[in-house]
Structures are given as C-alpha cells and as structure tokens.
Amino acid sequence: MPTDRRRFCLLVDDDELVCMVFSRAFAGQKEFLLDIAMTVKDALDKIAVAMYDVVFLDMRMDAGFNAGMDVLREIARLKIQARLTKFPGPNTFVVIMSGSIDFREVMQEANKLGAIAFVDKPSDFSVDFVRDIVNQIGLPLMPKHT
C-alpha cells in the first residue's frame, strides 16, 4: 500500500561531478533525503547504521575496478540476515550506474543479490537524467528545480 514517508537515498560514487548533479537534483525535494558516500568504506559504514530505500551505486571507484561489489554484497548480507532473524531489515533497492563492461561481474552473482536495476551512465550526466532514473523506479515525480 502506498505510504507517504520520505525516501532515504544513498549515492555511492567517487566522482565529484556526479555527486554535485545528484545534490542539485535532490535539492529542495520534500519526498527525499539524499546521503552521499564517496568511498567504499564510507558507504559500508553508512549502510551498517541506516536503512536506505534506494542505493545508487557506481561499480568502478578508486578503491578498485569492482569496488562497488563489496557494497552490493553487504546489502545482500543484511537483507538475508534480516530475513533469517525476522527483524525488520533494509528493503534496499539498488540501482547500479556504470559502463556496461562493469555489469558482467554483477550478473554472475545477480541471483543471490535479489532485484537490481542497471543503467548506463551517460557522458553528459545531467539533472534531467537523475530525475528520469528516479521517475522510472516509480518514485514521485520530481518537479523541475529552479
């Protein structure tokens, strides 16, 4: 049943430009709270503390070619743990934003990780692109930010 509570989103990306575009897209949005992690360690710390509704994840970060995989595995582990203990755990939906080469590794483990969304990161990363992604995962329409 639809609820009116705010959506808690986490962006995991080491690219400052991407973080800036996301911040602009989410600025002034009453339905959302955006948190940003620029390193894998930071992301793991945040995931351990808070239950995010959506995680936008870049697979390729400074820590390694597939550093995002650690974050993905940790989210899956927390989900399974919550299911086993019947404790209300995170119902996190992961959106992987990367070049298509990086998807191959995830596909091998996709069965264990639940539903994961993929989107190619375009070269002209814009506020409209972010808004389009958010709209496509069924979250409330974000009006143009002026």
Added chain:
Amino acid sequence: MRNPFKAWWRWVFERAAFYHPVRAEVLIVEDVDSEAELLSTLLRNQRAVTTRVRNVAGALEVLNGPNRFQVAFVDLGLPDGSGSEVVRLIRDRRRGTHVVLVSGDPEKVMLALGHGLVTVMMKPYAVNTVREVLTMMRLPHSD
C-alpha cells in the same frame, strides 16, 4: 506473549490492503505457459492485476491500447524476436513503466541493457525478488 492488540491491527491492515481500490497493473511478456502462470500467480498474490502476452506482436498491440502499466516483466527469448525489442517499445510508448528483464542467461541480459533503467531478475528467482520490485514501486501488495 502474543500481543492481542498488535494482532488486531495486523488483521485490520491486511483487510485494508486486500480491499484497497488501487491495483498495480503489470504486463507479462512470456512465451512459456508454465513460467507465465507462475509469475502471474506470484503477482496476483501481491494483489496485482496482470496482462499476459506471448510475443513482441502481442506486446505491441497491448502497448498501443489504453492500459497504463506500472511494471512490465519481459522475458528475453521470444518466438518472434528479442525481449529487448519489447523494452524499446515500452520506452517509446510508456516512459513511466518500470521494466524487469527475466532471463537465465547473463550474456543475453548484457545485450539488452542499452535502453535506460532496467531491473534484472535472474532465473531461478525468489518470491521475495518479485515483492521487492513491487515494494520499490510503492504499489499495493500484501505486506
């Protein structure tokens, strides 16, 4: 000890979800009857209304109609073409519809990822995965 007040609220919320007037409209594009039946049953258990088509032509016909689908589950191997054609059609005609690709072959999925945001459900999938998609879309479901 079981809390009777909590149980009563749970009962009330379950009934409220059952009688909720809004139902999720879901399109299933799948040629194998048994798999379509399984997915349809899972979705109906989550209070969704399903429309099933068997091929690309059927999907085109339905997408030209008045239905507004919130989610489309698309199988990649269809008899008259690829599921990625259906994804392209959905992107052209129903921008707000969330696409879920269902496949057992990671390589086929890789080829179909060029059409914007797509969720991937690898076979064999869990019931929870279907529920996760509906939860994320804020659609009425049985939880």
